[in-house]
Amino acid sequence: MTALLSVRDLSKRFRGLAAVSNVGFDVAEGDIFAIIGPNGAGKTTLFNMIAGAMPCDGGTITFAGERIDGLRSDQAAQRGIGRTFQVVKPFPALTVEDNVVIGALLRTTSVNEARGIASEVLTQLDLIARKDQVASSLTLPDRKRLEVARALATRPKLLLLDEVMAGLRPTETDRIVAILRDLNRAGLTILLIEHVMRAVTALASRILVLHHGAKIAEGTPDAVLRDPAVIESYLGAEAL
Amino acid sequence: MTNIWHNAGARGKLLCLLLLAVLVATPLAADRYLLSVLILVFYFAYLGQAWNLLMGFAGQLSLGHALYLGLGAYTATALWTLFGIGPWLGVFIAIPVAAAAGMFVGWLGWRFAIEGVYFALLTIAFAEFTRIGFDHLQVTGASAGLFLSVNSPGSDKWWNLGGGPLLYYYLALILAAGATFLVAYLRQSPLGYRWLAVREDPEAARAVGIDIFRARMIAMLFSASMTAVGGVFYGFYYRNLFPSQVFDIGRSIELILAPIIGGLGTIFGPVVGALILTPLGESLTALMEALGINAPGVKLIFYGLMLMVIISLRPDGVWPWLARRLGLSGARK
Amino acid sequence: MAITLNVIVQGVLTGLVYGLMALGLSVIFGVMRVVNFAHGEFTVIAMYAAFILFEMLGLQPLIVLLPIAAAFFVVGYLLQRSLISPFVGRAEHEQFILLVGLATVIVNGLLLVFGPDARPINLPYSFDSYAIGSLFIDKVRVYAALGAFAVAAALFLFFRYTRTGTAIRACADNLTGAAVVGLDVKQLYAVTFGLGLACVGAAGTLMATIADASPSLAQAYTLLAFTIVIIGGLGSMVGALVGGVLIGVSEALAGFYIQPSMKSMFSFALLIIVLVLRPQGLLGRRL
Numbered sequence: 001m002t003a004l005l006s007v008r009d010l011s012k013r014f015r016g017l018a019a020v021s022n023v024g025f026d027v028a029e030g031d032i033f034a035i036i037g038p039n040g041a042g043k044t045t046l047f048n049m050i051a052g053a054m055p056c057d058g059g060t061i062t063f064a065g066e067r068i069d070g071l072r073s074d075q076a077a078q079r080g081i082g083r084t085f086q087v088v089k090p091f092p093a094l095t096v097e098d099n100v101v102i103g104a105l106l107r108t109t110s111v112n113e114a115r116g117i118a119s120e121v122l123t124q125l126d127l128i129a130r131k132d133q134v135a136s137s138l139t140l141p142d143r144k145r146l147e148v149a150r151a152l153a154t155r156p157k158l159l160l161l162d163e164v165m166a167g168l169r170p171t172e173t174d175r176i177v178a179i180l181r182d183l184n185r186a187g188l189t190i191l192l193i194e195h196v197m198r199a200v201t202a203l204a205s206r207i208l209v210l211h212h213g214a215k216i217a218e219g220t221p222d223a224v225l226r227d228p229a230v231i232e233s234y235l236g237a238e239a240l
Numbered sequence: 241m242t243n244i245w246h247n248a249g250a251r252g253k254l255l256c257l258l259l260l261a262v263l264v265a266t267p268l269a270a271d272r273y274l275l276s277v278l279i280l281v282f283y284f285a286y287l288g289q290a291w292n293l294l295m296g297f298a299g300q301l302s303l304g305h306a307l308y309l310g311l312g313a314y315t316a317t318a319l320w321t322l323f324g325i326g327p328w329l330g331v332f333i334a335i336p337v338a339a340a341a342g343m344f345v346g347w348l349g350w351r352f353a354i355e356g357v358y359f360a361l362l363t364i365a366f367a368e369f370t371r372i373g374f375d376h377l378q379v380t381g382a383s384a385g386l387f388l389s390v391n392s393p394g395s396d397k398w399w400n401l402g403g404g405p406l407l408y409y410y411l412a413l414i415l416a417a418g419a420t421f422l423v424a425y426l427r428q429s430p431l432g433y434r435w436l437a438v439r440e441d442p443e444a445a446r447a448v449g450i451d452i453f454r455a456r457m458i459a460m461l462f463s464a465s466m467t468a469v470g471g472v473f474y475g476f477y478y479r480n481l482f483p484s485q486v487f488d489i490g491r492s493i494e495l496i497l498a499p500i501i502g503g504l505g506t507i508f509g510p511v512v513g514a515l516i517l518t519p520l521g522e523s524l525t526a527l528m529e530a531l532g533i534n535a536p537g538v539k540l541i542f543y544g545l546m547l548m549v550i551i552s553l554r555p556d557g558v559w560p561w562l563a564r565r566l567g568l569s570g571a572r573k
Numbered sequence: 574m575a576i577t578l579n580v581i582v583q584g585v586l587t588g589l590v591y592g593l594m595a596l597g598l599s600v601i602f603g604v605m606r607v608v609n610f611a612h613g614e615f616t617v618i619a620m621y622a623a624f625i626l627f628e629m630l631g632l633q634p635l636i637v638l639l640p641i642a643a644a645f646f647v648v649g650y651l652l653q654r655s656l657i658s659p660f661v662g663r664a665e666h667e668q669f670i671l672l673v674g675l676a677t678v679i680v681n682g683l684l685l686v687f688g689p690d691a692r693p694i695n696l697p698y699s700f701d702s703y704a705i706g707s708l709f710i711d712k713v714r715v716y717a718a719l720g721a722f723a724v725a726a727a728l729f730l731f732f733r734y735t736r737t738g739t740a741i742r743a744c745a746d747n748l749t750g751a752a753v754v755g756l757d758v759k760q761l762y763a764v765t766f767g768l769g770l771a772c773v774g775a776a777g778t779l780m781a782t783i784a785d786a787s788p789s790l791a792q793a794y795t796l797l798a799f800t801i802v803i804i805g806g807l808g809s810m811v812g813a814l815v816g817g818v819l820i821g822v823s824e825a826l827a828g829f830y831i832q833p834s835m836k837s838m839f840s841f842a843l844l845i846i847v848l849v850l851r852p853q854g855l856l857g858r859r860l
């Protein structure tokens with residue numbers, strides 16, 4: 001399989017702090033790739049650079065055979081990178097449906113067609129009953145799902161999910177896991193940041209562990225989760 | 241177009257048609273005074289639509305729309321007085337002039353990440369700067385003003401935008417109704433959705449592939465161009481122009497009141513706002529006259545108080561509330 | 574050369590009074606993010622207050638400076654508690670409408686009471702000047718500038734060394750943090766607005782000695798105050814004074830060498846340049 005996304009030597013500094021340093025990895029087409037690591041490890045920063053929301057200080061990002069570092073986030077989205085925000089960012093005064101229609105309008109110039117896509121995606125994410133509700137009135141789990149729905153409506157090749165399961169109840173987590181698995185089967189490549197290990201092990205075919213901005217392990221879930229360095233720096237801390 | 245009509249709801253359609261029919265027929269029964277009040281209502285509804293496009297839909301606060309109004313007015317008027325170029329042609333020069341100014345302000349503001357209050361101040365600065373510039377521009381009469389003579393040949397003909405109140409009445413009505421339809425159309429087009437996204441959350445808008453700079457520039461293009469047309473109307477209706485009046489910040493403020501009072505980001509907000517504000521101001525003046533009080537300030541004091549009351553009690557504007565009362569849809573932001 | 578120097582010195586002195594007025598806005602805008610679009614209107618009220626006290630009771634502006642400032646503090650405090658408080662944190666255009674409404678009421682109220690004519694305060698020393706070499710400096714301007722400087726210094730000390738001042742700065746830096754540690758934010762905001770208006774009261778009183786009170790000044794002063802605050806840098810008290818002086822000098826030079834009616838054109842040009850090249854202002858913290 002060819003790599004859909006290749007990241008090489010990616011770095012970002014915030015004043016003195018090295019938020020991400022020399023991180024590299026490949027995400028194969030059709031994969032579910034998870035990034036884990038303790039709070040402040042630099043996961044969201046890494047995402048922001050891939051999605052073009054933040055310029056990188058060094059390194060390259062190649063997506064579908066094309067260099068995308070240096071692009072703005074709207075350009076990244078146009079090339080097929082959909083994303084959610086860890087701190088959700090719905091369009092608050094608009095209805096759930098309109099939120100998703102706006103996403104869908106990236107791929108079509110017809111509003112009616114966009115409505116069709118929106119209702120498809122909303123059905124998939126169990127939000128269709130809420131479609132006329134204003135986004136700001138949703139509960140947090142629903143808002144997280146709205147984030148996913150809006151990103152999906154842009155018909156991405158690669159979906160970046162930043163902790164969409166944080167704060168969800170186990171049944172809700174399982175529901176999202178099932179949805180993501182379906183999407184993946186239908187051909188979507190997913191890169192996800194997650195603290196909920198249950199979801200990670202259930203979904204990911206590869207895991208990358210980030211710690212203080214650096215990659216400390218990468219591989220199959222089995223291999224990574226048995227890695228002593230990982231257990232010490234992350235899983236151990238979590239277990240406490 | 242068919243789409244908006246389709247979505248309007250039976251009551252809404254009926255009300256819209258009824259209102260239009262009444263307004264078209266009004267001159268049959270109305271006297272000059274009533275016509276002049278209605279002309280003002282349409283004029284403010286029209287400008288309100290133009291401004292609302294930028295603020296209500298794209299979320300960019302401009303407090304300097306007098307710039308586009310003034311440039312539109314001065315361009316068309318000067319073309320007529322200096323070169324004898326009539327307003328129907330002149331408007332097509334006025335539009336690009338004002339649009340260029342708008343694009344420059346927008347480019348400067350949005351490229352350099354000047355947002356919110358700072359953007360608003362930038363727009364004021366440009367309008368004031370231009371006002372003072374025109375105060376010293378000799379070709380257009382500087383601060384002494386620019387006048388459209390009423391007795392030069394052809395100046396009273398409709399094709400030169402001269403004539404009686406009927407002409408201005410229907411012209412203003414067409415402008416206001418046309419702008420309302422245009423805005424309604426844009427609102428449900430992909431562009432309209434993009435504007436809403438940019439207004440609601442620029443970063444999230446970007447993440448779904450919207451070029452927010454472009455979206456804002458297009459909103460500015462529409463808004464400034466429409467305002468310029470309003471300026472041409474202003475110039476030929478009042479037939480005199482002073483920089484200290486047409487470019488004044490008071491103009492900028494006056495034209496944003498109707499959409500804010502009516503309901504920002506709604507399609508009928510500017511219309512409803514103009515229907516409330518203008519007659520209210522006029523009846524206050526009439527009341528003062530009837531009471532024999534010669535104090536023009538009193539009207540404005542009341543105006544100011546009303547602004548404070550409405551914004552304190554109905555910050556979303558009157559229309560969303562009214563529409564709910566009347567059982568109409570389409571009041572959504 | 575000597576003339577230029579004269580013009581510059583006059584500009585600096587006037588600019589300090591502008592700076593004090595802008596300081597009031599900087600405090601209000603910087604701490605609460607409320608866009609006080611009635612700032613110039615309040616300034617003109619203070620000018621009229623000074624005018625009336627002088628005409629009716631013969632009290633000189635420098636004597637009534639503190640009483641007027643104190644009265645303005647009370648007005649500001651009450652205004653914040655009643656009218657403005659619900660608007661803190663609301664959308665800018667909503668604040669704007671509220672304050673434009675207030676400004677309209679004030680200006681037209683003033684017009685109604687005093688008429689449109691300019692009202693000068695004719696002090697015994699209104700036309701005196703100090704001569705230093707080839708420099709001739711208006712006495713009133715020197716007093717006004719000294720007064721402005723003193724009030725600004727007092728405010729500076731207040732923010733630096735009192736508990737309330739420190740608490741207000743904490744609110745400006747980190748509102749949630751301030752609320753978490755138990756500061757009474759509403760009360761502090763009312764004090765802040767009071768202090769902002771006290772600056773305006775003092776500035777207006779001083780301004781009345783160097784400019785003739787008239788309702789038509791109000792809007793120009795509002796814009797002037799915003800211009801200065803942005804040029805100087807939001808949240809920087811020194812910045813407000815420096816911005817005031819800069820604008821004062823620019824106005825004086827443009828007024829003398831080009832045309833008085835074009836003087837504010839240069840202020841607006843300066844504002845545009847600063848917004849584009851250094852949006853945090855000359856002395857502001859990096860955004």
Ligand SMILES: Nc1ncnc2c1ncn2[C@@H]1O[C@H](COP(=O)(O)OP(=O)(O)OP(=O)(O)O)[C@@H](O)[C@H]1O
Nearest residue numbers: 014017019037038039040041042043044045046086
């Ligand atoms: N815009 C910013 N400016 C300055 N520092 C930042 C910025 N964004 C993130 N940081 C810092 O960079 C580091 C990495 O942050 P990041 O948000 O990427 O972590 P994370 O792995 O996503 O953490 P979490 O699990 O809490 O979401 C942190 O120390 C954070 O404080």
Ligand SMILES: [Mg+2]
Nearest residue numbers: 043044045086
């Ligand atoms: Mg994160």
